[in-house]
Amino acid sequence: MGKTRIIKDALVTVLSGIQYEGEPAFVEVKDNTDGEFDGYPSVRLLPGSIDNTKGSMAQMDRAIEYQAVIHLQLEDANNIRSEIINQIYDLTDLVIDALDEADFDDALREQVGGSYLLRADRVDWDVVDSSAGALIMLVVTITAEYSKNL
Structure with a gap:
C-alpha cells in the first residue's frame, strides 16, 4: 500500500475520533464521493495536490495535500442561523x-511509519x-510532509 493512502487512512481515523459536545462530531467520515450521507454533519476526505521535491541525491521531500470537506445541512441557504454558524466555528477548531x-x-507514527509533519494550511467555507x-x-x-530516502 502506498504512503499517500496510508496517510489518508490515518487521517480518516483522526477525523472519525473527533468529539463534539460528548458525541462523535461527524455522522460519517468518507474517503470517497459515493452517495449521500446518512446524516449531518459529515465529512469527506479527498485527495489534493502532491509536491515531490529533490531534497538531496538520495532523498525526496514530499508534501501530500488532502481536502477534508465538512458538510452541514441548511434549512435556507439565504438565511443561515447563528447556531449553524457557531457549529461551523466549533467544527473548524x-x-x-x-x-x-x-x-x-x-x-500517526504507527500507521504512517517514520517521521512526518501534519498541518491544516487553510480553511474555506461555501454555501x-x-x-x-x-x-x-x-x-x-x-x-502531510515526509521525506523518502532513495
Whole structure:
C-alpha cells in the first residue's frame, strides 16, 4: 500500500475520533464521493495536490495535500442561523486542534511509519445547493510532509 493512502487512512481515523459536545462530531467520515450521507454533519476526505521535491541525491521531500470537506445541512441557504454558524466555528477548531494534536503527539507514527509533519494550511467555507438540499461546506486543506530516502 502506498504512503499517500496510508496517510489518508490515518487521517480518516483522526477525523472519525473527533468529539463534539460528548458525541462523535461527524455522522460519517468518507474517503470517497459515493452517495449521500446518512446524516449531518459529515465529512469527506479527498485527495489534493502532491509536491515531490529533490531534497538531496538520495532523498525526496514530499508534501501530500488532502481536502477534508465538512458538510452541514441548511434549512435556507439565504438565511443561515447563528447556531449553524457557531457549529461551523466549533467544527473548524475541533478539526484543526485534532490535526495539531495528532502531529504533536506523533499519533500517526504507527500507521504512517517514520517521521512526518501534519498541518491544516487553510480553511474555506461555501454555501452550495446539492441533491441533498442546501449545504454549508467547510473545506480544510491538510498537508502531510515526509521525506523518502532513495
